[in-house]
Amino acid sequence: MTTSYEAVAKLGFGAMRLPLTDPDDVTAIDIESVKTMVDEFIARGGTYVDTAFVYHNGASETALREALVERYPREAFTLATKCLAWACASKEEAQACLPTSLERLGVDYIDYYLLHNLGGARTAKFDEYDMWNYVAKAKADGLIRHVGFSMHDGADVLDELLTAHPEVDFVQLQVNYLDWDDPVTQSARCMEVAAKHGVPVIIMEPVRGGRLANLPERGAAVLAEANPEASQASWAYRFCLDLPGVLTVLAGASTLEQMRDNMATFQTHKPLTDAERDAIAEVVAALRSVDLIxxxxxxYCVKDCPEGVKIPVALNLLNLEKTTEDRSFAKGLYSWQAAEGPASKCIQCGTCEAACPQSIPVITRLAEAVEHFEG
Ligand code: SF4
Ligand code: SF4
Structure with a gap:
């Protein structure tokens, strides 16, 4: 059982979607708002802050230097960042990530350094670029305290990775109540594999990219009846907090209000009761009563798309159509949200499918978007 004190210690501040001063420029981070969020986080007992080389095209790391590193003693926080080696063009480029992150963050060492998003065809690049030996040496040199990796793949792949790399100190896995027994993500089985190898877990996507904080009515109604006061996100975090072997649960926040809601959930943490677990099972059944992407x-998919197709926009609107059962509504949004990269521009090269951590058959789904929204 996790106490509220231990729960706060497990809260990770995810700096993937920070507030912006210009919504069209991902590097235009609203630094004053980030400072306020950091202050709230630290004041309430949080320590673990998670970023990555690629978040906000590098601006997440520099924002954290300004809002966190330059304003708090080094021992007041724990920093995690990541290297997306598979997206680098060469070994030299991949191995330049760590010194660049250290410089952007303004620190002498990284507490938790991750090889970012292993799984699928991406894993081979980390071998090709000799990243395992590189991070081991960096750890020996004192530049990294703990080496780990994040992974979007199934339990068998995780088992292979942890068998091949017993030296890793932790893993970061996608775990949430919707993916718990999902046949692709296999959260439960992945947790079992990590436990078998004695490796602690950092949980990412506890609210499934925000989806579990913004449930369709058929799911929202279940939770509202079970507890009208609790936010939907709080159910998702509570599900993760009591899992054994969890080091940190990452909670993304784009506003101070979201940060406060996250902190409140962790600070007042109580283990789920049997009745609450039943309510979550009921939500999952309701959500799966339609087939969402x-x-x-x-x-990741849009990074190297040669045609600039607005893939996540198209997929999101296909989901919206199913959720609302209103094609004309979704089609109206598509007409302007996907105007710069409609699904019909796809030349079926397959690059997006190789990059997608969710193994989504993007090309097939884009054909659906053309049929539903471009006719
Ligand atoms: S398959 Fe289509 S959407 Fe995917 S990367 Fe290629 S052109 Fe872009
Ligand atoms: S299609 Fe896959 S890679 Fe693209 S945004 Fe969605 S989950 Fe990410």
């Missing part, structure tokens, strides 16, 4: 809007 599991896109988390991570954006």
């Amino acid at each position: 599991p896109c988390t809007n991570c954006g």
Whole structure:
């Protein structure tokens, strides 16, 4: 059982979607708002802050230097960042990530350094670029305190990775109540594999890219009846907090209000009762009563799309159509949200499918979007 004190210690501040001063420029981070969020986080007992080389095209790391590193003693926080080696063009580029992150963050060492998003065809790049030996040496040199990796793949792949790399100190896995027994994500089985190898887990996507904080009515109604006072996000966090072997639960926040809601959930943590677990099972059944595309809007697919197709926009609107059962509503949004990269521009090269951590058959789904929204 996790106490509220331990729960706050497990809260991770995810700096993937920070507030912006210009909604069209992902690097235009609203630094004053980030400072306020950081202050709230630290004042209430949080320590773990998670970023990545690629978040906000690098601006997340520099924003954290300004809002966190330059304003608090180094021992007041724990920093995690990541290297997306598979998206680098060469070994030199991949191995330049760590020194660049250290410089952007303004620190001498990284507490938790992750090889970012292993799984599928991406894993081979980390071998090709000799990243395992590189991070081991960096750890020996004192530049990294703990080495780990994040992974979007199934339990068997995780088992292979942890068998091949017994030296890793932790893993970061996608775990939430919707993915718990999902046949692709296999959250439960992945947790079992991590436990078998004795490796602690950092949980990412506890609210499934925000989806579990903004449930369709058929799911929202179940939770509202079970507890009208609790936010939907709080159910998702509570589900993760009591899982054994969990080091940190990452909670993304784009506003101070979201940060406060997250902190309140962790600070007042109580284990789920049997009745509450039944309510969650009921929500999952309700959500699965229609077949939604599991896109988390991570954006990996659009990075190298030669046609600039607005893939997450199209998939999100296909989901919206199913959720609202209103095609004309979704089609109206599509007409302007996907105007710069409609699904019909797809030349079926397959690059997006290789990059997608959710293994979504993007090309097939885009054909549906053309049929539903461009006719
Ligand atoms: S398959 Fe289509 S959407 Fe995917 S990367 Fe290629 S052109 Fe872009
Ligand atoms: S289609 Fe896949 S890669 Fe693209 S945004 Fe969705 S989850 Fe991410």
